[in-house]
Amino acid sequence: MSFHVPVEPRNLPLLVRERLCDQAYRANVLRATGFSLVKRARVVTDFHDWENMRDAAHRIKELVMDHLPAYLREFESKARGAGAEVLYAGDAAEARRLVVDICTSHEARLVVKSKSMVTEEIHLGPELAAAGIETLETDLGEYIVQLAGEIPSHITAPALHKSRQDIGRLFQQRLGVEYTEDPEKLTAIARRVLREKFLWADVGISGVNFALADTGAICIVENEGNARLSISLPKVHIAVMGMEKLLPDTASLSLFLKMLARSATGQRMTSYTSLIHGPRRDQEQDGPEKLYIVILDNGRSRMLKNPDLREALYCIRCGACLNTCPVYQLIGGHGYGSVYSGPIGAVITPALEGWAEAPYHPFASSLCGACSDICPVKIDLHHLLLRQRGNAVRKGRTPGLERFLVHGWRLIMQSPALYRLAGKIMRFLAPLASDKAGNMVVPRWSVQRVFPSPPRRTFKDLWRGREEQ
Ligand code: SF4
Numbered sequence: 001m002s003f004h005v006p007v008e009p010r011n012l013p014l015l016v017r018e019r020l021c022d023q024a025y026r027a028n029v030l031r032a033t034g035f036s037l038v039k040r041a042r043v044v045t046d047f048h049d050w051e052n053m054r055d056a057a058h059r060i061k062e063l064v065m066d067h068l069p070a071y072l073r074e075f076e077s078k079a080r081g082a083g084a085e086v087l088y089a090g091d092a093a094e095a096r097r098l099v100v101d102i103c104t105s106h107e108a109r110l111v112v113k114s115k116s117m118v119t120e121e122i123h124l125g126p127e128l129a130a131a132g133i134e135t136l137e138t139d140l141g142e143y144i145v146q147l148a149g150e151i152p153s154h155i156t157a158p159a160l161h162k163s164r165q166d167i168g169r170l171f172q173q174r175l176g177v178e179y180t181e182d183p184e185k186l187t188a189i190a191r192r193v194l195r196e197k198f199l200w201a202d203v204g205i206s207g208v209n210f211a212l213a214d215t216g217a218i219c220i221v222e223n224e225g226n227a228r229l230s231i232s233l234p235k236v237h238i239a240v241m242g243m244e245k246l247l248p249d250t251a252s253l254s255l256f257l258k259m260l261a262r263s264a265t266g267q268r269m270t271s272y273t274s275l276i277h278g279p280r281r282d283q284e285q286d287g288p289e290k291l292y293i294v295i296l297d298n299g300r301s302r303m304l305k306n307p308d309l310r311e312a313l314y315c316i317r318c319g320a321c322l323n324t325c326p327v328y329q330l331i332g333g334h335g336y337g338s339v340y341s342g343p344i345g346a347v348i349t350p351a352l353e354g355w356a357e358a359p360y361h362p363f364a365s366s367l368c369g370a371c372s373d374i375c376p377v378k379i380d381l382h383h384l385l386l387r388q389r390g391n392a393v394r395k396g397r398t399p400g401l402e403r404f405l406v407h408g409w410r411l412i413m414q415s416p417a418l419y420r421l422a423g424k425i426m427r428f429l430a431p432l433a434s435d436k437a438g439n440m441v442v443p444r445w446s447v448q449r450v451f452p453s454p455p456r457r458t459f460k461d462l463w464r465g466r467e468e469q
Pocket of ligand 1: 155317319321322344371374375
């Protein structure tokens with residue numbers, strides 16, 4: 001797989017075209033998303049009240065967002081009471097600086113990272129590298145995309161766009177091992193490399209799946225055990241979390257764990273669920289000596305105040321909306337050029353990266369509503385996308401020609417005389433701009449769509465003729 005266009009949000013139209021032409025990439029994405037959907041469908045039926053659970057999860061997140069400052073204060077005070085150091089970062093640059101400063105203050109040379117979308121969001125890897133700190137992704141999928149020099153293509157399955165043959169060739173080239181496409185052997189190769197690094201790492205960096213306001217604990221779920229090793233073997237653990245990750249109390253966690261595992265990977269429970277309540281205590285044998293929790297805003301406060309975006313903060317990053325989205329299934333995560341892809345990425349990327357960087361994202365949707373139907377926290381995703389489209393138009397982010405045509409269309413639709421005149425002009429010009437099949441040829445538009453020529457006689461003409469008979 002190669003990209004001729006830089007994988008950046010502003011290049012979405014070109015990236016989409018590239019991904020559509022890459023048959024192998026599309027086949028891998030379609031196979032993986034289809035497999036995830038089948039697995040999810042099997043385990044969701046465990047509960048006859050799944051819909052009620054979705055409602056409950058929605059209400060809990062709504063409650064948290066309604067009182068976010070209070071829950072943040074409660075979490076901070078409990079986490080500090082348990083011995084953690086809690087830091088706030090207003091934006092990505094501040095978060096990067098905080099993490100690098102912590103690493104350098106502990107003279108870190110090697111950092112092990114467990115999978116975390118928020119550290120991708122703040123582009124932490126290049127900053128650590130610039131500070132001379134080696135960083136190793138320890139989740140297998142993340143390790144694969146790191147070796148390939150790519151960004152993750154899915155929230156929960158970063159290397160879902162790669163076949164096992166791709167991974168076999170990648171390991172052969174980058175690790176100098178014999179080619180194999182046997183998943184067990186590939187996993188064993190990665191494990192050999194990673195295990196060694198865990199033992200030497202100075203700092204472990206993780207994301208946070210849930211933060212519990214009533215105890216100050218953070219919860220991390222995973223399937224490979226790499227997160228547990230990353231946060232317990234090094235002397236220092238840095239957990240980076242978006243401020244929306246809060247839950248009010250430990251009691252709500254059980255609902256969210258059931259929903260996250262089923263929606264993300266079609267499992268009843270992820271293999272490892274770690275609840276971390278401060279750093280290692282004197283009488284304990286395992287765990288880091290220092291725990292830092294970096295709470296990231298990076299546009300979330302603005303989203304909280306914006307009724308068009310507030311609900312997007314309920315997201316628990318399960319990835320189910322990506323799997324079910326017909327657009328994502330065609331173009332995969334790299335087609336969006338952004339860290340967050342799929343329907344949720346199309347909603348939040350303009351908010352996180354700015355409209356100048358991501359003007360087209362809300363349009364990367366068919367608005368079919370499959371994302372809203374599958375979302376475990378019942379985010380009304382397709383209506384959020386529609387509202388973001390309205391925002392893009394109001395901010396003048398749509399192409400000039402499109403704005404001109406829509407403006408003209410509005411004028412015509414408001415005036416019966418103009419409507420009749422436009423119809424006459426169209427019927428006169430249509431034969432001059434039609435192909436042999438009688439369809440109009442509209443540059444770019446009709447390459448992939450049929451634009452039927454207007455009929456020679458209007459409905460009104462036909463009706464009048466009928467009356468005259
Ligand atoms: S928007 Fe909903 S379905 Fe999509 S990743 Fe977030 S929680 Fe999952």
